[in-house]
Amino acid sequence: MTYSVRSATVRFGSTVALDDVTVEVPAGSVVAVVGGDGAGKSTLLRALAGELALDSGTVQTPPKQRLGYLPASSGSWAALTVTQNIDFVAGIYGLAGDELAARRAELLDRAALTAAAGRLAAQLSGGMRRKLGFVMAIVHRPALLILDEPTTGIDPVSRIDLWRLVSEAAASGTAVLMSTTYLDEAERAAHLVVLDSGRVLVQGPYDRVRASFAGVITQAARPVRADWAWRRGRVLHEYWPDATPSDPPAGATTVAPDLEDIVIALSLARRNMVPS
Amino acid sequence: MTGVLLRAARVTRRFGAFTAVDDVSMQVQPGEVVGLLGANGAGKTTLIRLLLGLIAVTSGRVDLLGGPPDRERRRRLGYVPQGLGLYGDLTVRENLSFSAQAYGAAVPALPPALAPHADVLVRALPLGAQRQVAFLAALAHSPQVLVLDEPTSGVDALARAALWDTIRAQAEQAAGVLVTTHYMQEAQQCDRLLLMSGGRLVAQGSEADIIGSTTAVAVRTEDWARAFAALNAAGAPVMLEGRAIRVADADPAGLAEVLKAAGIQASLQPVPATIEERMLMLSRQARAS
Numbered sequence: 001m002t003y004s005v006r007s008a009t010v011r012f013g014s015t016v017a018l019d020d021v022t023v024e025v026p027a028g029s030v031v032a033v034v035g036g037d038g039a040g041k042s043t044l045l046r047a048l049a050g051e052l053a054l055d056s057g058t059v060q061t062p063p064k065q066r067l068g069y070l071p072a073s074s075g076s077w078a079a080l081t082v083t084q085n086i087d088f089v090a091g092i093y094g095l096a097g098d099e100l101a102a103r104r105a106e107l108l109d110r111a112a113l114t115a116a117a118g119r120l121a122a123q124l125s126g127g128m129r130r131k132l133g134f135v136m137a138i139v140h141r142p143a144l145l146i147l148d149e150p151t152t153g154i155d156p157v158s159r160i161d162l163w164r165l166v167s168e169a170a171a172s173g174t175a176v177l178m179s180t181t182y183l184d185e186a187e188r189a190a191h192l193v194v195l196d197s198g199r200v201l202v203q204g205p206y207d208r209v210r211a212s213f214a215g216v217i218t219q220a221a222r223p224v225r226a227d228w229a230w231r232r233g234r235v236l237h238e239y240w241p242d243a244t245p246s247d248p249p250a251g252a253t254t255v256a257p258d259l260e261d262i263v264i265a266l267s268l269a270r271r272n273m274v275p276s
Numbered sequence: 277m278t279g280v281l282l283r284a285a286r287v288t289r290r291f292g293a294f295t296a297v298d299d300v301s302m303q304v305q306p307g308e309v310v311g312l313l314g315a316n317g318a319g320k321t322t323l324i325r326l327l328l329g330l331i332a333v334t335s336g337r338v339d340l341l342g343g344p345p346d347r348e349r350r351r352r353l354g355y356v357p358q359g360l361g362l363y364g365d366l367t368v369r370e371n372l373s374f375s376a377q378a379y380g381a382a383v384p385a386l387p388p389a390l391a392p393h394a395d396v397l398v399r400a401l402p403l404g405a406q407r408q409v410a411f412l413a414a415l416a417h418s419p420q421v422l423v424l425d426e427p428t429s430g431v432d433a434l435a436r437a438a439l440w441d442t443i444r445a446q447a448e449q450a451a452g453v454l455v456t457t458h459y460m461q462e463a464q465q466c467d468r469l470l471l472m473s474g475g476r477l478v479a480q481g482s483e484a485d486i487i488g489s490t491t492a493v494a495v496r497t498e499d500w501a502r503a504f505a506a507l508n509a510a511g512a513p514v515m516l517e518g519r520a521i522r523v524a525d526a527d528p529a530g531l532a533e534v535l536k537a538a539g540i541q542a543s544l545q546p547v548p549a550t551i552e553e554r555m556l557m558l559s560r561q562a563r564a565s
């Protein structure tokens with residue numbers, strides 16, 4: 001089973017939040033969406049979750065009871081305990097009694113939250129609260145799991161825990177679409193989608209994104225064209241969209257681009273070529 | 277020693293029976309960007325509060341700009357907390373004017389990207405723009421020392437590069453910069469890294485020095501879903517990496533046995549750990565001891 005949005009366009013007033021976006025999320029894989037504020041990540045996730053209407057395009061998504069969604073806000077109730085939060089959501093999906101108790105115990109264990117079961121959500125660390133949100137999104141064994149920035153602003157150990165939970169869901173056959181601002185997470189996904197101002201800059205497995213990148217990136221203390229350059233540590237990197245690795249800009253030191261370089265280069269190309 | 281902007285010499289801080297910072301020595305020189313890494317509870321925030329003079333040391337000594345971190349020296353310091361320290365109910369211009377007055381500095385001019393937002397309430401701005409305002413507010417009085425708490429968390433790659441350009445410009449003008457972070461992308465922008473765990477400074481130097489000989493294991497197999505389930509059930513810290521499986525803080529022989537018992541053919545390869553995996557390993561060790 002593959003879930004998807006196809007040729008999706010969403011407008012809010014005069015703002016085009018999604019502009020002809022097609023993304024597929026196959027069962028058993030993690031698709032990661034990267035991009036900054038206003039890139040359209042949350043809009044794409046909400047579109048696939050059926051939370052908003054498209055201006056044009058189509059959405060293929062499972063019925064609500066087969067869908068799990070973790071919004072960018074915490075996704076839990078601060079005044080309820082961890083157990084109460086899980087039981088409340090499970091109840092909506094008709095989980096009760098022994099079945100609920102077993103499922104709850106299993107998920108708490110996997111998320112390393114068992115010791116915190118009786119704590120109010122308000123008293124959890126940021127990382128624990130995101131893990132609770134994850135548990136609540138997956139308690140009913142959804143076919144499609146949509147996670148809006150599950151790892152933003154949390155500690156590295158919780159981040160690794162969350163990646164394990166996400167991986168576990170995919171390995172057991174769930175289709176996962178998640179957004180992130182961390183490019184190392186996107187590199188780890190089976191398929192990554194880079195959004196910028198509502199459009200797909202590039203998508204595919206990381207190896208293919210890297211292989212299809214056109215142009216050359218150079219490094220220097222001072223850039224030749226400031227509006228094509230960006231900071232990497234003590235040096236600046238600069239993008240030459242029309243150069244080729246066999247014919248680089250004269251006298252320049254070329255670098256092997258990583259995903260950070262590729263995303264910035266493509267964003268700059270879009271800004272520098274589109275009249276604002 | 278002359279020229280050291282920020283220094284901790286054998287600094288310890290206890291809260292009751294709990295030692296939050298344990299015998300830490302470190303320094304920041306003019307012109308360098310130093311990254312302070314550590315998981316939650318590693319002692320980063322307490323160390324920063326000690327360096328800023330917001331709390332007192334239990335033992336050891338802190339020097340900010342050549343002396344104790346008093347009010348007069350703190351005037352020459354710029355600080356951007358993780359929560360940004362802006363007033364959401366004031367406009368961009370009002371926030372900048374307030375902080376400039378507090379430091380007795382001129383109100384900074386708005387860069388072109390922020391100019392259209394001058395009279396917008398800060399809480400109505402996107403996070404990337406809020407971060408830019410916080411930087412402007414912290415830099416208006418040309419501080420000699422800049423302390424930044426996860427400066428680029430949650431912003432996109434292009435905005436992140438722009439913020440790092442600003443940070444680097446300060447260092448080029450001989451300011452010393454201390455950045456707390458637990459993200460690889462921020463750590464890679466620093467000249468030098470310090471790694472804390474359990475209140476102690478456990479490693480320092482380049483990214484390679486921090487990771488040291490720590491490895492993770494890459495598991496490649498046709499049967500990735502079953503391999504993942506088997507390793508996960510055995511309690512290994514597993515994650516997917518494309519269609520491969522990555523296991524942090526593990527011994528390849530032990531993993532090979534788990535896979536063999538499950539009848540799965542796989543190749544196992546030790547690979548250098550990431551900074552996060554190094555921190556996971558340290559925090560598991562701390563929990564075990």
